[in-house]
Amino acid sequence: MYQYDQIDQTLVDERVAQFRDQVARRLNGAISEDEFKPLRLQNGLYLQLHAYMLRIAIPYGTLSSRQLRALAQIGCKYDRGWGHFTTRQNLQYNWIRLEDAADALADLAKVQMHAIQTSGNCIRNTTTDQFAGAAHDEIEDPRVWCEIIRQWSTFHPEFSFLPRKFKIAVTGSPNDRAAVRVHDIGLRMHRNAAGETGFEVIVGGGLGRTPFIGKTIRDFLPRQHLLSYLEAILRVYNQFGRRDNIYKARIKILVHEIGIETIRDKIEAEWQAIRDGALKLPQEAIDQIAAHFAPPAFETLLGGVAPEYANAFRTDFEFGLWARRNTFKHKQPGYSIVTISLKKEGEPPGDMKAEQMLAVADLADRYSFSEIRVTHEQNLVLPHVKQSDLPALFKALKAYDLATPNVGLASDIIACPGLDYCALANARSIPIAQQIALRFKNWERAHDIGELKIKISGCINACGHHHVGHIGILGVDKNGEEFYQLTLGGSADQDAALGDILGPALDTAQTVDAIDSLVETYLRLRRNSDERFLDTYRRVGLQPFKEAIYAAA
Amino acid sequence: MPLLKDGNLVGEDAWLSVADDAPLPEDRPALISHARWQADKEQLVGRNAPVGIRLPNTVDVLDFGPEAGRFDLIVLEFPKFSDGRAYSQARLLRERFGFGGELRATGHVLQDQLWHMQRCGFDAFEIAREDATQAFAAAMRSFSHVYQPTGDGRVSALKQRLAATRKQEAAE
Numbered sequence: 001m002y003q004y005d006q007i008d009q010t011l012v013d014e015r016v017a018q019f020r021d022q023v024a025r026r027l028n029g030a031i032s033e034d035e036f037k038p039l040r041l042q043n044g045l046y047l048q049l050h051a052y053m054l055r056i057a058i059p060y061g062t063l064s065s066r067q068l069r070a071l072a073q074i075g076c077k078y079d080r081g082w083g084h085f086t087t088r089q090n091l092q093y094n095w096i097r098l099e100d101a102a103d104a105l106a107d108l109a110k111v112q113m114h115a116i117q118t119s120g121n122c123i124r125n126t127t128t129d130q131f132a133g134a135a136h137d138e139i140e141d142p143r144v145w146c147e148i149i150r151q152w153s154t155f156h157p158e159f160s161f162l163p164r165k166f167k168i169a170v171t172g173s174p175n176d177r178a179a180v181r182v183h184d185i186g187l188r189m190h191r192n193a194a195g196e197t198g199f200e201v202i203v204g205g206g207l208g209r210t211p212f213i214g215k216t217i218r219d220f221l222p223r224q225h226l227l228s229y230l231e232a233i234l235r236v237y238n239q240f241g242r243r244d245n246i247y248k249a250r251i252k253i254l255v256h257e258i259g260i261e262t263i264r265d266k267i268e269a270e271w272q273a274i275r276d277g278a279l280k281l282p283q284e285a286i287d288q289i290a291a292h293f294a295p296p297a298f299e300t301l302l303g304g305v306a307p308e309y310a311n312a313f314r315t316d317f318e319f320g321l322w323a324r325r326n327t328f329k330h331k332q333p334g335y336s337i338v339t340i341s342l343k344k345e346g347e348p349p350g351d352m353k354a355e356q357m358l359a360v361a362d363l364a365d366r367y368s369f370s371e372i373r374v375t376h377e378q379n380l381v382l383p384h385v386k387q388s389d390l391p392a393l394f395k396a397l398k399a400y401d402l403a404t405p406n407v408g409l410a411s412d413i414i415a416c417p418g419l420d421y422c423a424l425a426n427a428r429s430i431p432i433a434q435q436i437a438l439r440f441k442n443w444e445r446a447h448d449i450g451e452l453k454i455k456i457s458g459c460i461n462a463c464g465h466h467h468v469g470h471i472g473i474l475g476v477d478k479n480g481e482e483f484y485q486l487t488l489g490g491s492a493d494q495d496a497a498l499g500d501i502l503g504p505a506l507d508t509a510q511t512v513d514a515i516d517s518l519v520e521t522y523l524r525l526r527r528n529s530d531e532r533f534l535d536t537y538r539r540v541g542l543q544p545f546k547e548a549i550y551a552a553a
Numbered sequence: 554m555p556l557l558k559d560g561n562l563v564g565e566d567a568w569l570s571v572a573d574d575a576p577l578p579e580d581r582p583a584l585i586s587h588a589r590w591q592a593d594k595e596q597l598v599g600r601n602a603p604v605g606i607r608l609p610n611t612v613d614v615l616d617f618g619p620e621a622g623r624f625d626l627i628v629l630e631f632p633k634f635s636d637g638r639a640y641s642q643a644r645l646l647r648e649r650f651g652f653g654g655e656l657r658a659t660g661h662v663l664q665d666q667l668w669h670m671q672r673c674g675f676d677a678f679e680i681a682r683e684d685a686t687q688a689f690a691a692a693m694r695s696f697s698h699v700y701q702p703t704g705d706g707r708v709s710a711l712k713q714r715l716a717a718t719r720k721q722e723a724a725e
Contacts, residue, residue: 007698007710014696022665038635039665121635151700151710157672158644161637238641273649278702285711288718
């Protein structure tokens with residue numbers, strides 16, 4: 001993975017020093033709270049309902065075991081021994097004291113980490129496929145491009161005060177695990193007719209109160225032009241994006257209002273002026289970054305099934321369930337990708353205790369070349385595990401309550417922090433997620449239902465991605481009571497779609513029951529067990545589901 | 554309000570800001586609005602003393618840019634520090650249209666924006682601080698390296714690394 005050199009380290013250290021100075025100037029009254037707010041936000045420090053929340057950047061979701069250990073230690077030292085993994089592949093501490101914030105950032109800098117680009121109207125931390133560099137279906141490792149984007153976008157002098165925040169996601173696989181069609185810019189790597197890799201560039205996707213699926217602005221962008229093209233897009237957006245209304249300031253609204261053709265003309269014209277300038281990437285520079293992401297020292301193993309694995313699969317039923325749901329095919333024969341579910345039924349999605357982080361760091365050292373990934377679905381990944389090690393790894397994970405075999409199932413729910421923590425929320429998300437997950441705790445039923453993505457947001461800002469859930473749940477406030485509006489048929493994958501509203505909002509108890517009814521309806525209607533909830537919905541439409549929920553009323 | 558040019562305090566601004574309906578001074582640099590420039594262009598072109606212009610951040614620099622060379626001063630506006638349109642205007646004026654005169658930031662100009670402004674090509678700042686020169690000096694010390702190439706001449710991290718590798722290879 002990427003290792004800082006002296007330049008990167010100096011910049012992060014200088015950033016900590018700068019923030020210390022800003023805090024000092026705030027405390028001695030040299031700057032007002034209004035002026036300080038964006039500065040603390042630029043360092044990931046939010047004021048939430050009960051305390052300050054510090055959001056740590058995990059660039060493109062990649063962590064070393066050393067970094068995960070540091071996150072555990074910081075969680076113990078400055079928080080309550082917990083961390084919360086987010087849909088942006090980041091980590092949040094929910095109980096930070098203002099006076100500790102600079103020290104926490106200094107501790108992070110010691111392990112090449114920071115909180116830059118986690119807030120503010122800047123280019124945010126770039127996200128990608130959690131299986132990058134490991135997945136069998138990958139065309140090219142997207143982390144190389146994420147790191148190139150990270151450097152270009154860090155402290156960008158022109159784009160630090162954009163109309164609104166700006167999110168870029170990259171996928172190197174045709175099977176999109178990075179939700180690139182619902183980002184301000186989505187980059188999908190593919191090959192042109194000549195066999196060269198490049199990017200499909202998608203703009204104007206996004207969720208929030210006005211969700212849009214992104215539109216393709218360029219089918220194929222050669223690799224060496226990536227940064228000049230991004231700069232052209234951002235320059236057009238910075239000048240022409242709306243600034244009169246915060247809710248209409250994202251690039252998706254600009255694309256919607258002036259139209260994809262007009263914005264394409266502007267961007268292409270700008271790009272023509274800068275494409276062969278200083279941002280053009282020499283192959284040597286790409287190679288230099290790519291060298292950081294060279295594959296680890298895999299053993300040469302035969303294809304086929306390792307005996308240890310086959311044996312455990314036969315004799316240990318729980319292992320079999322887990323291996324079926326929580327592993328994914330690796331590109332290297334004899335290796336697997338393991339997803340560690342942070343969705344034990346009844347626990348807050350994405351939360352992790354410090355001792356669990358330490359355990360995973362140790363397991364990564366032992367079984368996965370010291371590498372860990374964070375997924376946008378709020379789980380962790382050990383990307384490079386020998387298949388013959390899977391039984392031992394499963395046992396070790398189980399001892400820390402980290403072997404829940406539910407990846408992609410109904411209880412693998414994305415949920416925002418909701419009204420339990422967030423100052424913007426209208427309703428709680430976590431308790432709904434907990435109650436629904438408990439309904440699907442029965443493994444037999446859950447595995448029979450198969451892939452079902454439930455996503456919960458506590459308000460219209462859609463941090464829980466409800467628009468793209470197979471079942472989406474949106475918390476709304478009705479005269480001071482928490483209600484939930486359901487949507488069906490959303491997807492964040494390569495076949496991205498926004499969900500359709502099912503009907504009037506339901507109260508908490510009705511909501512949990514309704515999820516059950518929707519699932520029962522699906523089980524009744526599906527053609528066979530290979531037809532997923534989403535497939536059945538697309539085939540039969542909203543009506544039967546609507547009837548199942550509202551007919552009796 | 555204190556005015557900094559290249560990091561130094563300017564005792565008295567040589568430029569006289571002229572209202573749209575007031576006559577221009579014959580012998581003194583005059584700063585006019587973009588609206589006046591558009592209305593009185595033909596008359597202003599023949600003027601001998603220097604002319605500066607205030608460019609609202611809603612003006613498309615691609616339209617204005619070809620005329621930038623007629624001015625010795627361009628003032629760009631930050632109505633709020635969070636309104637960052639003028640950063641793009643500045644880079645386009647310097648890097649696309651080769652504007653070589655004074656590029657002045659006015660409005661809500663804060664210490665923590667000076668680094669960005671300077672990187673985008675601003676060389677003069679109206680900043681509401683009694684210790685303006687110290688604030689500027691502190692801001693210029695913010696970072697020792699940059700990741701992005703802009704028109705400010707600093708060498709990006711990427712180019713620094715490439716140069717280091719090439720030097721190493723040449724030595725071997």
